[in-house]
Amino acid sequence: MLQSVPIHLFSGFLGSGKTTLLKKTLDYYTESGKKPVVIMNEIGEINLDGMIIGEEVPMTEMLSGCICCTIRGDLSMAIKSLYTEHQPDAIFIESTGIANPMEIIEGVTDASLIMPVELQSIVTVVDAPHLFELSRNSRSKTLALMKEQIRCASLVILNKADKVSAEELDELDQLLREWNPFAGIEVTVYCHMDMQILASLNGMAAQETLRLGNMATCSSEHGQTCDHRQSDTGGKAHNHHTHDHVMAYTHYFNRPIDLDKFEEVIRTLPQQVYRAKGIVQTTDGESTKHHLFQYAYRELEFMNLSIKPKVAVQNVAVFIGENFSKDDVIQVLQEV
Numbered sequence: 001m002l003q004s005v006p007i008h009l010f011s012g013f014l015g016s017g018k019t020t021l022l023k024k025t026l027d028y029y030t031e032s033g034k035k036p037v038v039i040m041n042e043i044g045e046i047n048l049d050g051m052i053i054g055e056e057v058p059m060t061e062m063l064s065g066c067i068c069c070t071i072r073g074d075l076s077m078a079i080k081s082l083y084t085e086h087q088p089d090a091i092f093i094e095s096t097g098i099a100n101p102m103e104i105i106e107g108v109t110d111a112s113l114i115m116p117v118e119l120q121s122i123v124t125v126v127d128a129p130h131l132f133e134l135s136r137n138s139r140s141k142t143l144a145l146m147k148e149q150i151r152c153a154s155l156v157i158l159n160k161a162d163k164v165s166a167e168e169l170d171e172l173d174q175l176l177r178e179w180n181p182f183a184g185i186e187v188t189v190y191c192h193m194d195m196q197i198l199a200s201l202n203g204m205a206a207q208e209t210l211r212l213g214n215m216a217t218c219s220s221e222h223g224q225t226c227d228h229r230q231s232d233t234g235g236k237a238h239n240h241h242t243h244d245h246v247m248a249y250t251h252y253f254n255r256p257i258d259l260d261k262f263e264e265v266i267r268t269l270p271q272q273v274y275r276a277k278g279i280v281q282t283t284d285g286e287s288t289k290h291h292l293f294q295y296a297y298r299e300l301e302f303m304n305l306s307i308k309p310k311v312a313v314q315n316v317a318v319f320i321g322e323n324f325s326k327d328d329v330i331q332v333l334q335e336v
């Protein structure tokens, strides 16, 4: 009998550590002689995270929309072409931070009707300090979405444990168990964990979690973030959350920038901009350098300063947040 190719879906709010987990997972799979393939989804128009994934791993990018709604119909096509072209051992999907995994399942299910692939796990990465902060404000839309992502998971990774106290971790652990009693919980720093756990998650557990998670979702306060509308893929009525309030702005710098100044001004961005990433250029007059940066909840990090972009992406940054003014961001960036 033909063996199904497992699909692992990585979920988790913006900046929680999905790409960090993906990178570690892909290294583990390739080092074990397995052939993974990746589907990466970004709401912005460029995929900067894709650049830190090795060229040897086949990857499909789904940009400028969220696979849980606007470009969901493309997901099963992306799975189909990766499957046919590469005969992978595993398929990893990294969703946008604002996606509700329940809604991606439909795309995966469509694919499993036409080829031997099977959803094996939904792994939700949680930013520990962010969840702790939000749990103090139960009316937050972001908290409601995080809760959805956690409820659907077959494994929850409580990440950024270095940023919270032991007491806070205990409280978060309790909260996660309350929201999802079926999932395993791994407490991590930079998603460091035994990767065998992921490979050993079995599809049945994921299905059960989904079935029960789904029931919990439909009868909960989830209605606050949902509207009921026609599915644009199947024409079936279903629960669909909206995230129209989340927006992305892509800024192209027209000259090399001053890194110190950049570090200074990025902290003055409007509060509503909670995530940014990009590749910025600096020059010393003779040579030009590229710097990949990540900004999540007021924390700025430069990664692999000597990185050479795989494709010609020049001096660009994507800013993600809720209902912010693009003009305010542009004005701040003029100073760098």
Ligand SMILES: Nc1nc2c(ncn2[C@@H]2O[C@H](COP(=O)(O)OP(=O)(O)OP(=O)(O)O)[C@@H](O)[C@H]2O)c(=O)[nH]1
Pocket (backbone or CB within 6 Å): 012, 013, 014, 015, 016, 017, 018, 019, 020, 021, 049, 096, 097, 159, 160, 161, 162, 163, 188, 189, 190, 191, 275, 294, 295, 296, 301
């Ligand atoms: N302090 C700390 N930082 C972390 C940890 N894990 C990841 N980060 C940093 O958090 C930032 C966001 O990590 P990513 O892996 O890009 O997060 P993501 O979920 O893929 O982000 P989006 O694609 O925007 O949704 C990066 O700067 C990471 O280096 C951790 O455990 N502790």
